[in-house]
Amino acid sequence: MSTLNNTKAVNKGFLANDRAIADYLTDYGIYLGFIIIFAIFSVISSSFFTVSNISNIIIQSSIIAIIAIGQTIVIITEGIDLSVGSIAAFISIALGMMMVDFGISVPMAILLSIVIGVFIGLINGFIISYGKVPAFITTLGMMSIARGGALALNGGRPVSMLPRSFGIVSSASIFGIPIFIIYVAVFYTLMYLLLTKHKLGRYLYAIGDNSEAARLSGIKVKAVKTSAYIFSGLFAAMGGIMLTARLNYAAPTAGNGFELDAIAAVVIGGTALSGGKGSLLGTLVGALILGTLRNGLSILNVPGFYQQIIIGIVIIVAVFFDKMKRQ
Numbered sequence: 001m002s003t004l005n006n007t008k009a010v011n012k013g014f015l016a017n018d019r020a021i022a023d024y025l026t027d028y029g030i031y032l033g034f035i036i037i038f039a040i041f042s043v044i045s046s047s048f049f050t051v052s053n054i055s056n057i058i059i060q061s062s063i064i065a066i067i068a069i070g071q072t073i074v075i076i077t078e079g080i081d082l083s084v085g086s087i088a089a090f091i092s093i094a095l096g097m098m099m100v101d102f103g104i105s106v107p108m109a110i111l112l113s114i115v116i117g118v119f120i121g122l123i124n125g126f127i128i129s130y131g132k133v134p135a136f137i138t139t140l141g142m143m144s145i146a147r148g149g150a151l152a153l154n155g156g157r158p159v160s161m162l163p164r165s166f167g168i169v170s171s172a173s174i175f176g177i178p179i180f181i182i183y184v185a186v187f188y189t190l191m192y193l194l195l196t197k198h199k200l201g202r203y204l205y206a207i208g209d210n211s212e213a214a215r216l217s218g219i220k221v222k223a224v225k226t227s228a229y230i231f232s233g234l235f236a237a238m239g240g241i242m243l244t245a246r247l248n249y250a251a252p253t254a255g256n257g258f259e260l261d262a263i264a265a266v267v268i269g270g271t272a273l274s275g276g277k278g279s280l281l282g283t284l285v286g287a288l289i290l291g292t293l294r295n296g297l298s299i300l301n302v303p304g305f306y307q308q309i310i311i312g313i314v315i316i317v318a319v320f321f322d323k324m325k326r327q
Contacts, residue, residue, distance in 0.1 A: 029321060030270055030282055034289050041296035048299055055178065061291030062180040063246070065284055067239035067258055068265040069191050070121075070232030072283045075266050076195075077208045077228045078275025079128065079135040084236040085258030086146035087120055089251070091240030093150045096159030096250025099166060106166050114237050120146065121233020125226030143259065150252040159250040170245035180242065184284070187238070191231075192280050204228060208275025264311065265290055268318040289314070 042049035067084050074081045091113045098109040120142065127138045172179040195201035203224045206214040215221045239258065244250050269286030271278025290311065297307045 030268065030285050030289070030318070034285055034292070037289060037292055037296070041292065041299070045296070045299050048296055053295065053299075055181075057288070057291045057295045058184075059178055059180045060295065061287045062184045063239050063242050064258065064261045064265055064290065065184050065287035066187060066235055066242060068235075068262040068269075068283050068287055069187060069280065070235035071259075071262040072266050072269070072271055072278055072280055073191075073195070073204060073228045073231045074135075075208075075263075075271050075273060076204050076275060076278045077225050078211070078273075079225065079228060080139065080263070080273075081124065081229065081232045081236075082136065082139040082259050083120070083124065083142035083146055084232060084239070084262055085255035085260075086143045086150065087117055087233060087236035088240035088243060088255035088258055089150040089253065090120075090146040090153070091117055091237045092244045092250040092254045093153045093159060093252050095241060095244055096162060097154060099163055100159055100161060106163055106169075110169075110241055113241055114234065117233045117235075117237020117240070118230055119233070121230040121236070122226065124233065125229030128229065129222040129225040147252075150254075154252065156252055158252070160248075162244070162248060162250070166245060167248065169241065170248075180246075183238075183242065187235070188280055188284055195280065200224065200227065205276055208272075208277070210276070261287075261290060264315050267315060270318075273319075286318075 038049075047053065067088065071081055071084060094116060095109055095113045098104040098112060099106060104112070124135075124138055124142055127133050128135050131138075168179075170179065174182055195204065203214065203219050204227075206217070206219060207221055207224055211221050240255065243254055247254070265286035266278070266283050267273065267286070268289055269279070269282030269284070271282060293311055293314065294307060297310065302310075
């Protein structure tokens with residue numbers, strides 16, 4: 001009898017260890033995966049692990065990383081925003097036209113662009129929260145409206161000959177650190193503090209976890225959900241500004257696929273599509289994983305369509321492990 005009890009105790013010990021390992025992998029798997037991906041490309045290609053290429057990966061990932069901040073906040077509330085790529089394109093054209101066609105100063109044009117992005121986010125949030133239209137339908141419609149607006153503003157033509165002073169938005173550096181990296185560091189730090197230290201952050205998580213319980217506890221669910229889409233519009237606008245500065249021209253076709261990349265970064269980063277759980281650090285790593293994959297595969301001359309297949313597989317695997325963790 002004692003032997004049987006000992007066997008059961010040993011089996012329970014092994015099960016506990018297996019569970020602990022599984023929990024560890026699901027909690028930190030994204031970081032381990034990033035290290036593995038980085039290590040593989042470093043071994044395969046001698047031109048991958050260089051200071052200039054690493055800096056290039058971070059800069060390339062920065063625009064999606066910025067847009068994904070807003071997407072993270074929205075998904076935490078069990079929503080989704082499919083319009084962010086089109087908003088970025090609309091902002092890009094509007095910004096370019098304000099500076100070139102209307103002679104508005106660079107700082108004022110940037111400020112107005114941010115206001116436009118916030119306003120579009122407010123419209124999305126109001127329709128979803130107060131109009132009770134599903135987020136998928138609302139933002140899908142706004143995706144079409146914003147993209148059509150970007151094409152209509154300048155007759156489908158790009159805007160070039162941007163002011164030289166606008167170049168500082170992308171070309172400046174602080175203590176040798178490229179300005180795009182500074183943007184990411186500042187925005188992620190501020191929004192991390194908001195989500196973890198401010199009551200609005202607690203409200204966003206509470207709504208995503210159980211909106212009815214949040215309402216009964218006194219949280220103004222509609223107003224808080226609207227604020228999530230305002231943030232999404234804000235960071236989509238920031239992404240559009242950064243993209244315009246990097247390209248040095250504004251194009252109505254800019255931002256194609258950005259909504260999918262932003263959602264992918266959020267999902268790979270471990271934010272639950274069911275809401276109530278997620279972190280900006282995970283989103284940042286998710287964006288870096290996407291950037292690293294694209295950069296490494298490009299260095300290896302892998303065709304773009306195969307890159308899309310590989311990234312799609314990574315997204316599915318990330319969602320699969322997230323689903324397994326919650327069961």
